[in-house]
Amino acid sequence: MPSSTPRSGTDPTGGWRRFREEHAWQIREFFFTLHLLRRNPSAVAGFVIICSMVFLALAAPWVAPYDPIRISLSERLSPPSWHHLFGTDELGRDLFSRVLYGARISLRIGLLVVGIAGGLGTILGAVAGYVGGKTDDVIMRCLDIVLSFPSLVLAMALAAALGPSLRNAILAVAFVMIPKFARLVRGEALAVRERPFIAAAKVSGASHTWIVFHHVIPNCLSSVIVLGTLVVGETILIASSLSFIGLGAQPPTPEWGAMISVGRKFLMDQWWYATFPGLFILVTVIGFNIFGDALRDVLDPRIRR
Amino acid sequence: MNGDLLHIQDLSVRFFTYQGVVRALEGVHLAVRRGEILGLVGETGCGKSVLARSILRLIADPPGRIMGGRILFKGRDMLTLPMKEMRRIRGNDISMIFQEPMTSLNPVFTVGNQMEEVVRLHQKVSRKAARRICVEMLEQVRMPDPESVLRKYPHELSGGMRQRVMIAMELSCRPDLLIADEPTTALDVTVQAQVLHILNELTRARGTSVLFITHDLGVVAHLCDRVAVMYAGKIVETAPVDALFRSPGHPYTRGLLAAVPSVDEDREVLASIPGVVPGLIDPPAGCRFHPRCPAARKECEHLEPAGVEVGKDHWVFCHAGRGKVKGER
Numbered sequence: 171m172p173s174s175t176p177r178s179g180t181d182p183t184g185g186w187r188r189f190r191e192e193h194a195w196q197i198r199e200f201f202f203t204l205h206l207l208r209r210n211p212s213a214v215a216g217f218v219i220i221c222s223m224v225f226l227a228l229a230a231p232w233v234a235p236y237d238p239i240r241i242s243l244s245e246r247l248s249p250p251s252w253h254h255l256f257g258t259d260e261l262g263r264d265l266f267s268r269v270l271y272g273a274r275i276s277l278r279i280g281l282l283v284v285g286i287a288g289g290l291g292t293i294l295g296a297v298a299g300y301v302g303g304k305t306d307d308v309i310m311r312c313l314d315i316v317l318s319f320p321s322l323v324l325a326m327a328l329a330a331a332l333g334p335s336l337r338n339a340i341l342a343v344a345f346v347m348i349p350k351f352a353r354l355v356r357g358e359a360l361a362v363r364e365r366p367f368i369a370a371a372k373v374s375g376a377s378h379t380w381i382v383f384h385h386v387i388p389n390c391l392s393s394v395i396v397l398g399t400l401v402v403g404e405t406i407l408i409a410s411s412l413s414f415i416g417l418g419a420q421p422p423t424p425e426w427g428a429m430i431s432v433g434r435k436f437l438m439d440q441w442w443y444a445t446f447p448g449l450f451i452l453v454t455v456i457g458f459n460i461f462g463d464a465l466r467d468v469l470d471p472r473i474r475r
Numbered sequence: 476m477n478g479d480l481l482h483i484q485d486l487s488v489r490f491f492t493y494q495g496v497v498r499a500l501e502g503v504h505l506a507v508r509r510g511e512i513l514g515l516v517g518e519t520g521c522g523k524s525v526l527a528r529s530i531l532r533l534i535a536d537p538p539g540r541i542m543g544g545r546i547l548f549k550g551r552d553m554l555t556l557p558m559k560e561m562r563r564i565r566g567n568d569i570s571m572i573f574q575e576p577m578t579s580l581n582p583v584f585t586v587g588n589q590m591e592e593v594v595r596l597h598q599k600v601s602r603k604a605a606r607r608i609c610v611e612m613l614e615q616v617r618m619p620d621p622e623s624v625l626r627k628y629p630h631e632l633s634g635g636m637r638q639r640v641m642i643a644m645e646l647s648c649r650p651d652l653l654i655a656d657e658p659t660t661a662l663d664v665t666v667q668a669q670v671l672h673i674l675n676e677l678t679r680a681r682g683t684s685v686l687f688i689t690h691d692l693g694v695v696a697h698l699c700d701r702v703a704v705m706y707a708g709k710i711v712e713t714a715p716v717d718a719l720f721r722s723p724g725h726p727y728t729r730g731l732l733a734a735v736p737s738v739d740e741d742r743e744v745l746a747s748i749p750g751v752v753p754g755l756i757d758p759p760a761g762c763r764f765h766p767r768c769p770a771a772r773k774e775c776e777h778l779e780p781a782g783v784e785v786g787k788d789h790w791v792f793c794h795a796g797r798g799k800v801k802g803e804r
Contacts, residue, residue, distance in 0.1 A: 366573050367581040370641070373531050373654075374593045375566035384592065388583045 206468045216461025223454050227273040234267035239422045247440050257442040268424035269446050275425050279409045280402035286344040288398050291351025296386045299359025313349035321346040329417040339418035343408050358390040396466040403458030410451050426451050480684050481507040486544035488529050495756040499525045500708045512685040514695040517705030523688045527654045567597045570645035571654040580629035587625030590644050597648045612643035616673050635666035654686045704728050707753055707763040714789040724791030726768045770795045
């Protein structure tokens with residue numbers, strides 16, 4: 171971004187006006203994108219879902235009527251009622267509160283994984299695509315090995331090897347997601363590499379590292395963002411699966427997958443136990459997926475409008 | 476080497492492709508003197524751009540490789556410099572403007588951003604100082620309202636503006652040599668004149684040497700001090716501009732000049748050189764021009780012509796030399 175000299179100290183509105191002038195194009199573009207997104211029903215639906223999830227996650231301490239790990243054996247396994255909207259579990263903990271706190275965990279997992287995998291994957295892909303030759307072969311073949319396993323299976327193996335904990339589950343899922351980003355960015359980098367501004371940067375004396383970080387990666391970012399949105403959904407699903415089989419979050423953490431895992435045993439008689447966490451997983455994943463799809467449509471200038 | 480800023484000796488570049496070895500440059504000799512504008516003319520595909528790119532070692536390897544020769548810049552052989560040194564030279568001592576002003580700027584950053592970047596790659600200055608240099612440079616290329624141009628993205632500028640930004644950018648570190656690879660081919664004629672005028676003025680004022688690559692002889696006549704004519708990967712003639720246009724020595728040069736249509740003439744068919752440009756995978760032996768040459772002799776078919784100085788500073792690489800030229804007229 172251009173160096174907007176911090177002049178705003180003297181004139182608070184001047185700084186904002188300056189910012190508006192300097193970024194006029196970006197602001198126009200941003201509002202145009204918003205406009206397109208608004209006309210796209212699935213984008214709106216996805217966006218609303220994501221926003222409500224984020225809101226619920228952030229506001230969980232205030233919205234949740236009970237402490238998510240407070241045990242109240244006298245109320246165990248009570249069906250949904252006005253006291254317990256989603257009922258209670260086998261230890262009498264309020265499921266509604268647990269599901270809300272679960273949103274915090276799941277969203278955090280999603281963001282962390284996309285951050286780690288997106289960051290590493292983008293760098294690896296950009297280097298592979300830009301440098302090419304042997305470097306490209308080595309990086310991409312290694313990532314192909316990762317990609318050749320079904321992501322859930324590999325994440326399971328990794329999480330099991332690292333030891334069951336939420337942190338290890340995040341690392342495992344992030345590792346599995348790296349090739350997705352790397353492959354996408356490599357493809358873009360191959361195209362960007364041939365564009366004349368790269369040669370222009372070279373004749374200006376820029377180093378390869380500089381070119382990768384200042385020219386190649388910024389030109390790939392829009393597709394990384396789209397993929398990132400889609401991967402959040404997938405990540406939440408995989409992380410829940412890991413927790414479901416006991417390789418992720420450990421009790422008493424209110425993780426959706428872990429809750430389903432225990433609730434499964436009660437499904438016949440206490441349907442609410444596994445149903446509500448499952449419903450939240452479903453809705454969240456769908457939200458991220460349809461929003462990601464819509465974002466891709468809107469950001470791609472070839473198919474937009 | 477006396478007074479020569481850049482001295483290219485016996486440079487050969489080949490590309491190893493699936494179809495065969497492309498001999499893009501063979502034994503090229505060329506000197507650029509301090510402060511002069513040297514035009515390099517030739518048909519598409521004759522190796523002009525390859526020559527320009529090999530000076531800055533921008534030939535992708537593979538498939539390309541510099542097979543031999545020396546490129547002396549201020550007495551140092553650039554072909555043996557380590558990459559780090561090379562990067563210091565690029566942009567700082569030698570910079571280059573490309574053909575495509577539309578795409579030579581990164582679309583995701585503002586113009587100011589990219590110009591500052593180039594300044595700060597070579598000079599240890601603060602962002603503010605870099606910004607000031609950029610504004611000065613844009614003023615020098617006659618950019619109206621440089622401050623606002625710095626805040627714009629490349630797609631908001633016209634082709635001529637972008638090429639002026641490129642010129643400003645590449646001259647911002649005060650290089651000694653500017654390589655301009657057909658900088659005005661993509662622009663329309665009025666903008667072209669404007670850009671050439673700015674380029675001429677700026678480089679003359681700073682004493683910057685320019686290697687100006689083009690296939691437009693009109694531009695050459697206007698702008699350059701000396702001209703080098705290339706044909707199929709070889710230099711066939713070098714001469715001061717006047718001498719070249721007044722008494723072209725090489726049959727190819729004469730063909731080129733004859734092919735320039737003139738307003739006064741009333742011709743149905745445009746003049747052209749018979750035959751086609753030879754492929755560089757299997758170029759003709761001897762003089763590469765001999766299959767199309769009206770003055771070809773026996774020795775042209777197997778003997779490479781040596782340089783003959785036919786006038787002051789006027790070299791022709793042809794067996795016929797000058798005598799033939801006069802005889803023909």
